[in-house]
Amino acid sequence: MDRKEALQYLKTARGQTDAVIKMVEGGKYCIDISKQILACIALLKKANVNILNSHLQSCVKKAISSRDGEDIERKLKELAEIIEYLNKVL
Amino acid sequence: MDRKEALQYLKTARGQTDAVIKMVEGGKYCIDISKQILACIALLKKANVNILNSHLQSCVKKAISSRDGEDIERKLKELAEIIEYLNKVL
Amino acid sequence: MDRKEALQYLKTARGQTDAVIKMVEGGKYCIDISKQILACIALLKKANVNILNSHLQSCVKKAISSRDGEDIERKLKELAEIIEYLNKVL
Amino acid sequence: MDRKEALQYLKTARGQTDAVIKMVEGGKYCIDISKQILACIALLKKANVNILNSHLQSCVKKAISSRDGEDIERKLKELAEIIEYLNKVL
Numbered sequence: 001m002d003r004k005e006a007l008q009y010l011k012t013a014r015g016q017t018d019a020v021i022k023m024v025e026g027g028k029y030c031i032d033i034s035k036q037i038l039a040c041i042a043l044l045k046k047a048n049v050n051i052l053n054s055h056l057q058s059c060v061k062k063a064i065s066s067r068d069g070e071d072i073e074r075k076l077k078e079l080a081e082i083i084e085y086l087n088k089v090l
Numbered sequence: 091m092d093r094k095e096a097l098q099y100l101k102t103a104r105g106q107t108d109a110v111i112k113m114v115e116g117g118k119y120c121i122d123i124s125k126q127i128l129a130c131i132a133l134l135k136k137a138n139v140n141i142l143n144s145h146l147q148s149c150v151k152k153a154i155s156s157r158d159g160e161d162i163e164r165k166l167k168e169l170a171e172i173i174e175y176l177n178k179v180l
Numbered sequence: 181m182d183r184k185e186a187l188q189y190l191k192t193a194r195g196q197t198d199a200v201i202k203m204v205e206g207g208k209y210c211i212d213i214s215k216q217i218l219a220c221i222a223l224l225k226k227a228n229v230n231i232l233n234s235h236l237q238s239c240v241k242k243a244i245s246s247r248d249g250e251d252i253e254r255k256l257k258e259l260a261e262i263i264e265y266l267n268k269v270l
Numbered sequence: 271m272d273r274k275e276a277l278q279y280l281k282t283a284r285g286q287t288d289a290v291i292k293m294v295e296g297g298k299y300c301i302d303i304s305k306q307i308l309a310c311i312a313l314l315k316k317a318n319v320n321i322l323n324s325h326l327q328s329c330v331k332k333a334i335s336s337r338d339g340e341d342i343e344r345k346l347k348e349l350a351e352i353i354e355y356l357n358k359v360l
Contacts, residue, residue, distance in 0.1 A: 007114050010127075014107045017100060017134075024097050030145035031168045037100075037138045038179040041131050044107075045179075048127045049357045055120035056346050064334055064342055072334055076326045078121045079349070083356075087319045089128040089135075090180065090270070090360035139267045146256045154244055154252055162244055166236050169259070176263075177229045180270035180360070187294050190307075194287045197314075201280050204273060210325035211348045217280075217318045218359040221311050224287075225359075228307045235300030258301045269308040269315075270360065 002057070006050035013043040045090070052082065092147070096140035103133040135180070142172065182237070186230035193223040225270070232262065272327070276320035283313040315360070322352065 020036045060079070063071040110126045150169070153161045200216045240259070243251040290306045330349070333341040 003114060006123075007111065010107060010111050010114065013130075014104065014111060017104045017107055020137075021097065021100050021104060024093060024100065024141075030141050030149055031172055033096075034138055034141050034145070034172055035175065037134050037141065038175055040103075041134050041138075042179050044127050044131050044134070045357050047110075048124055048131075049354050051114075051120050051124050051127065052353050053350050055124070056350050059120055060346065067337075076330065080323050080326050082121055082124055083322050083353070084319050085125065085128055086353075086356060087315050087360065089132050090357065135267050139264050142263050143260050146260050150256065157247075166240065170233050170236050173232050173263070173266075174229050176266060177225050177270065180267065183294060186303075187291065190287060190291050190294065193310075194284065194291065197280060197284045197287055200317075201277065201284060204277050204280065204321075210321050210329055211352055213276075214318055214321050214325070214352055215355065217314050217321065218355055220283075221314050221318075222359050224307050224311050224314070227290075228304055228311075231294075231300050231304050231307065235304070239300055262301055262304055265305065265308055269312050 002050040002054035006047040006054070009043045009047035009050065013040050013047065016040045016043065048086075092140040092144035096137040096144070099133045099137035099140065103130050103137065106130045106133065138176075182230040182234035186227040186234070189223045189227035189230065193220050193227065196220045196223065228266075272320040272324035276317040276324070279313045279317035279320065283310050283317065286310045286313065318356075 016036060017040055020033060020040065023033050023036065060075050063075045106126060107130055110123060110130065113123050113126065150165050153165045196216060197220055200213060200220065203213045203216065240255050243255045286306060287310055290303060290310065293303045293306065330345050333345045
């Protein structure tokens with residue numbers, strides 16, 4: 001369900017990015033363009049939360065259930081990395 | 091020039107959003123999807139800085155030169171609003 | 181008024197940072213610490229919006245009224261820089 | 271080690287918040303104040319990454335090792351919540 005929601009946000013973001021490109025090409029007012037870009041970012045951030053939720057609830061949970069120590073270690077390392085990347089980009 | 095650069099970032103962001111959508115639909119790994127979403131956000135943030143730079147260097151500068159008090163007032167109000175929105179979304 | 185509000189946010193943020201330091205030193209639970217750090221960041225972001233509002237309404241407006249071209253140019257350059265920095269940190 | 275690093279960042283952030291408060295009270299230039307606030311935020315973001323790293327490497331790892339299903343579930347739920355909060359604040 002999280003992935004489905006993410007897909008919805010991503011498709012809306014793509015549509016809005018298209019619209020922003022047309023606004024820039026059409027010489028529209030900067031402030032209106034900036035607001036639309038920020039709206040796209042807000043959508044992508046929501047999609048990202050959904051994807052990471054889905055990750056925790058499926059991939060990470062599965063790794064824990066499997067008791068595969070190496071896989072669990074990899075999952076924790078990936079989570080640490082994505083949190084660091086999140087912190088850098090946002 | 092800032093607008094041209096923004097356009098470049100936006101087009102790259104659109105291509106990447108397309109790719110992310112295909113990744114979600116194709117059941118790709120969550121962490122890889124999340125990284126791509128964050129890369130899109132980083133591009134949109136850069137585009138936004140370019141647009142706001144362009145705004146300051148053209149629209150705001152023009153309003154100041156015209157000495158149209160009402161227009162200047164509007165420009166300052168808009169800048170305050172966009173900074174507040176930026177702060178909320180980022 | 182914006183500066184006064186900023187001061188309030190900053191003082192609250194200082195108190196919370198103090199509290200967070202004690203939490204880390206006292207071995208408190210990571211998630212609770214992380215939530216408090218994020219609350220501090222939220223306060224500092226609000227203080228920053230107030231300061232930039234105050235800047236637009238006083239310093240920038242004064243520069244425009246003075247019709248000092250060089251000062252206006254500097255103000256616009258500073259605004260562009262702070263927006264870029266904002267974009268990088270947030 | 272992550273907690274020790276976090277503590278360092280937090281103490282520096284507290285010192286800088288103090289300095290920012292004095293800058294506001296002393297009527298210092300808005301742009302300089304804003305830059306300092308953003309520097310504080312950058313420090314707190316780094317501290318937060320350290321704390322969450324420490325959380326993954328100690329608390330979460332311990333819960334997984336213990337095979338306490340309820341505790342693991344709680345840890346995953348908390349991670350999802352903190353990622354959502356991170357997304358909202360940053």
